[in-house]
Amino acid sequence: MKDMTSTTKNTVSELIQLARKFNCFYLQGIHQGICKPFLVAGHQVGLIRPDVLKHLHRFPEVFRITGKYVELNPAFRDYQQRTSKVAEVLQSLRKENEICALKGWRDECFEVSTPFCHESLLEMDRSAVCLFGIRNYGVSINGYLFHPAKGLCIWLQQRSFTKQTWPGKWDCFVSGGLAVGYGIMETAIKEVAEEASVVGDLAKKLVPAGCVSFYFESERGLFPNTEYVYDLEIPLDFVPQNADGEVETFELLTADECVQRALSPHFKTTSAPVLLDFLIRRGYINPENESNYRHLVELLHVPLQSIYNKSHSDFVSNGDFLENKLNE
Amino acid sequence: MKDMTSTTKNTVSELIQLARKFNCFYLQGIHQGICKPFLVAGHQVGLIRPDVLKHLHRFPEVFRITGKYVELNPAFRDYQQRTSKVAEVLQSLRKENEICALKGWRDECFEVSTPFCHESLLEMDRSAVCLFGIRNYGVSINGYLFHPAKGLCIWLQQRSFTKQTWPGKWDCFVSGGLAVGYGIMETAIKEVAEEASVVGDLAKKLVPAGCVSFYFESERGLFPNTEYVYDLEIPLDFVPQNADGEVETFELLTADECVQRALSPHFKTTSAPVLLDFLIRRGYINPENESNYRHLVELLHVPLQSIYNKSHSDFVSNGDFLENKLNE
Numbered sequence A, B: 001m002k003d004m005t006s007t008t009k010n011t012v013s014e015l016i017q018l019a020r021k022f023n024c025f026y027l028q029g030i031h032q033g034i035c036k037p038f039l040v041a042g043h044q045v046g047l048i049r050p051d052v053l054k055h056l057h058r059f060p061e062v063f064r065i066t067g068k069y070v071e072l073n074p075a076f077r078d079y080q081q082r083t084s085k086v087a088e089v090l091q092s093l094r095k096e097n098e099i100c101a102l103k104g105w106r107d108e109c110f111e112v113s114t115p116f117c118h119e120s121l122l123e124m125d126r127s128a129v130c131l132f133g134i135r136n137y138g139v140s141i142n143g144y145l146f147h148p149a150k151g152l153c154i155w156l157q158q159r160s161f162t163k164q165t166w167p168g169k170w171d172c173f174v175s176g177g178l179a180v181g182y183g184i185m186e187t188a189i190k191e192v193a194e195e196a197s198v199v200g201d202l203a204k205k206l207v208p209a210g211c212v213s214f215y216f217e218s219e220r221g222l223f224p225n226t227e228y229v230y231d232l233e234i235p236l237d238f239v240p241q242n243a244d245g246e247v248e249t250f251e252l253l254t255a256d257e258c259v260q261r262a263l264s265p266h267f268k269t270t271s272a273p274v275l276l277d278f279l280i281r282r283g284y285i286n287p288e289n290e291s292n293y294r295h296l297v298e299l300l301h302v303p304l305q306s307i308y309n310k311s312h313s314d315f316v317s318n319g320d321f322l323e324n325k326l327n328e
Helices: A014-022 A050-056 A079-096 A100-104 A126-131 A184-196 A255-263 A269-281 A293-299 A312-327 B014-022 B050-056 B079-096 B100-104 B126-131 B184-196 B255-263 B269-281 B293-299 B312-327
Strands: A036-040 A043-048 A063-065 A070-072 A109-113 A120-125 A136-147 A151-159 A174-177 A207-218 A221-233 A247-254 B036-040 B043-048 B063-065 B070-072 B109-113 B120-125 B136-147 B151-159 B174-177 B207-218 B221-233 B247-254
Touching: A014 A207, A014 A255, A014 A269, A014 A293, A043 A050, A043 A109, A050 A063, A070 A079, A079 A100, A079 A120, A100 A126, A109 A126, A120 A126, A126 A221, A136 A184, A136 A247, A136 A269, A151 A184, A151 A255, A174 A184, A184 A221, A184 A247, A207 A269, A207 B269, A207 B293, A221 A269, A221 B293, A247 A255, A255 A269, A269 A293, A269 B207, A293 B207, A293 B221, B014 B207, B014 B255, B014 B269, B014 B293, B043 B050, B043 B109, B050 B063, B070 B079, B079 B100, B079 B120, B100 B126, B109 B126, B120 B126, B126 B221, B136 B184, B136 B247, B136 B269, B151 B184, B151 B255, B174 B184, B184 B221, B184 B247, B207 B269, B221 B269, B247 B255, B255 B269, B269 B293
Parallel strands: A036 A070, A136 A221, B036 B070, B136 B221
Antiparallel strands: A036 A043, A063 A070, A109 A120, A136 A151, A136 A174, A151 A247, A207 A221, B036 B043, B063 B070, B109 B120, B136 B151, B136 B174, B151 B247, B207 B221
C-alpha cells in the first residue's frame, strides 16, 4: 500500500456508517438549542429533549424550567432528598403511562454525579436516565478464543425476547449496567456469572481493556454511554449457559461473521462499539483494511467527559437572572 | 470497591496530569482567537500561531493573511505547485535561522490532506509541519513480553543524543513518522528493522492495535498527532540492536517501572499516549487502580478528526469578503 490516500479517497465504509449510527446524537451537535441543559446542584449532568420537557412543566416544585436550562430545585438539601423528589415525579409519570422509556421500569438505580470530581448527587431508576440525558455506565465482556481451524472467534449472545430493551437482538458476550452500590470489576464478575455461568478460575481471567464512549439517541431518549470493556479468553470446550433468563442463546462466530452480524439490523446498535473496539485491538480491523480507521477509533471514544460543561453561573450571567426576576 | 465514588472524589491522578501535559493545546481550547485557521484549497488543514504568522507576512504571494484566517494562495493549481511554493518559503526561513523548528530540517516530507475525504493537497518537510499545526501521523510499536518472574515487561528505547527532537529522552520500543510514499504497516516494518533489527518471522508478528490521538504544543510548534499503534511480543532471548544510529540504548522494564519512567521528566511527552494505551489495553492500568480511568482513555483519543472544521465559505459569509475587497 504505497499510496495511502488512493484507496481511502471519498469512501465511507460500512463500519463508519455504523459508528455514525451509534453516535447519531453526538454527530448532530447534540441538538444545541433544542435540548436544554439539566442542572443539579449547579452542575450540568444532562440534557432534556422537548418531548420530556413538556411533562416536567407540571412539577414546578421539583424542576425549575427557564428559557435556557432546567434545574432540579436547588432547595433540595442532599442526595436522599433529591432522589426521593425525583422518584415521586417519575412514579407519577410512570402511572400515566405516556413516556415510552418508563414502561421499562427496572427497580435498579443508576447514580447521577457531577462531571470531573464525580460527586454523587442523586440516584434514579435506570429506565429514566435516558429521559434526562444522564451519563450511563456499564461493563461489557468480550468472550473470545483462538479456534485451531477458524482463528479468532467470538461468543455473542442473543438477548431474550422478553427484555425491556432491544429484545431478541444480538449482543456482546455479556454486559450489564453499573448500578448504585456495585464496583466496576464487581459488576463484570456478577454479570459473567448470571448471564453465562462463568465462575471461579475462569472468571478470574477477566482482563480490563479500556472503555468505549459514544452518544446515541433513540425514540426512548438520550444515551451518552461509557462501557468499561473486559476481555475473557474462553476455553475451546466451554459452552456458556445462561442463568438469569435474560439470554435467548449464545453463538460462537468467527471475527468475520461478527462484523457481518454487527452490521445487520439484528444487532443491538449500542453494543457495536464494544465489538468494534475488540476487533481493532486484536488487529482484525486495521489500517490496511479499513479506510476510515482513525476516524472509527475516534468515534469509539467521543469526549463525553467534557460534553456537559455548563454550570449555573454560565446562565445567570447571561441575563437569565433578569428573566427569572421578571417571571417571578 | 462497593462505593465507586468514594475513592475517586476530587483526586487528580499523576497519569491524568501526564495526559493533560500531552494534550496541553487541546485542553486550552486550541487557543481560539489567538491562532488562525490555515486553509488550503478551501479546507482548514491547520492552525498558525502568532510567532509563525509574523514571518509569513513577508510572503504575500504565497500566504494570504486576513483578519480571521491564513490561506495558501488559491491560484496555485495543484499538489506540485503548492508543494514547491511552500518549500521555497520554508527554505528562505530556514536560511534566516530564526525559526527553532526549521533547525531540525529533515529532508523527509509529510503529506497535507483534506480532513474527511483525505485528498492530498501538498507535502512539506517534516520539520515544518508543526509550524502550521498540520496533522501529523506516525506508527509506534510496543515491544513486550511476559517474563516468567517479572510478569508483563516492555522494551523501551533511549533516543540518541544526536536526534533533532527529544535527544536522550526515553521513548517507546520503536516509532517513526509516516512519510510520503509509505504505507502504515510498511512504515511499522521499516522502523522495527532500522531501529531494533526486528526482521523476518518476528516482524510478521506485528499486530495492529488501534491508534491514539492527542494535541500537544511546545515552543517548536503545534502537534495534533495520531499514532497508529502496533504490538509485538518479543521472545525472551531477543535483544534489540539498533541499526540506524538513532537509538542510544534499549532497556527491558516491568510495567510498573514503565509507568514510573513515563511519569519522569526523562520520557518523551508525546510518546506517553502509546505507552498508556498499551498498559490500559493489557489491564495493567484499570478502573480499580486509576480513579480517572475513563477520562484518561478519552484523553488518548481526542477528536482530531473534527477539530479542523472551517472552510473558506465560513469566512467569506462572515464579512471577510467585504474586508478583503476593502483591502484590495
